Amino acid sequence: MHRNQELYIYLKENTRNLTEEWYQNIDRTKTAGVYASKEPDVIKALKEQNHDFHLHFIELFNKGEKDFFQDFEPWINEIASDIEHINTPIHYVIREFKNVRNQYFEYLRKFAEVHPEITRKEVDVWYDVILKEMDEVILRFVEATYKYSQTVLKAQQETINELSAPVISLSNHQGLLPLIGDIDTSRAKMILENTLKHCSQRGIHHLFVDLSGVAMIDTMVAHQLFQLLNALKLIGVNTTLSGIRPEIAQTAVQLGLSFKDTKVRTNLAQALEQK
Known part of the structure; x- marks a missing residue:
């Protein structure tokens, strides 16, 4: 052996x-x-x-x-x-x-x-x-x-x-995107991708984007936020922004970003009431 x-x-x-x-x-x-x-x-x-x-x-x-x-x-x-x-x-x-x-x-x-x-x-x-x-x-x-x-x-x-970019389905092909916490460039990119995918999959025609839980965003993130609004428009989704803090509005103005094609409301409750 x-x-x-x-x-x-x-x-x-x-x-x-x-x-x-x-x-x-x-x-x-x-x-x-x-x-x-x-x-x-x-x-x-x-x-x-x-x-x-x-x-x-x-x-x-x-x-x-x-x-x-x-x-x-x-x-x-x-x-x-x-x-x-x-x-x-x-x-x-x-x-x-x-x-x-x-x-x-x-x-x-x-x-x-x-x-x-x-x-x-x-x-x-x-x-x-x-x-x-x-x-x-x-x-x-x-x-x-x-x-x-x-x-x-x-x-x-x-x-x-x-979970950090939840699109909540509402009635009549409407949806809600409540954003909370700090948003950096990486998260902003993820929010854009997820939001477009969910709106398309769920047949959402109008999306309420609430920023009242966002304390501050930098210029790059503000730019990506407007990219999201424009991208939503291209796929046939109208948007209403609510809860924009003065600091965020100031950043948008400095970048030359316009809200003219987007409904803007003071808070989410107002946005949902007026639609």
Whole structure:
């Protein structure tokens, strides 16, 4: 039997031992997140995840590197998107990867002790393989974690964008866009894009834009606001502005922006009454 196969069988017989020893040796006074949990369900899931790791990792001595990682990828992605691991600082996760790596070194030493015919050179080769591939696993885990966090962040940002420029449908093909808070250039661009899309999708013919919740906008944002009004006009949507503060009106005048094609009302209540 090939030596790699012998080592593979030895490790496979000890996967449960590897998991239990690893879990028992976690220093819970110096860790957090999933590793410090006292919840039975969390602990059970953590142990199963660790055991699955071993079942995948030992295939390194049974398969080629390419096939090894191809089968390992789903486990890496699963842990990267696991809520318990997400809520665990990543340096603690990496530390446990390293602790598991050290376990393999120890089991390799034990294996060599009971097989005196194994040369030091063979042990060194296995040592280097474990070191190299564990580092690659850690790197792929960090990459998968980053990709997952970016996906979540993008989804959250899209939700925030939707909520920060909500077009509220009213009766008779009318809509309301209440703007609140500071508006920078980035948010102004997003407001323009979302408002045009929502008005078109919902068949809105008249949009009330209320600025009473906006304290200040700079010249660039004021310009983009008027771009929004012009763009709405091009797609057949009439507009009524309300709640324009003196500072905003002054900025518009300085830019030479005209309100002549837009209805302007003092406040939203007046705008909705007069339409």
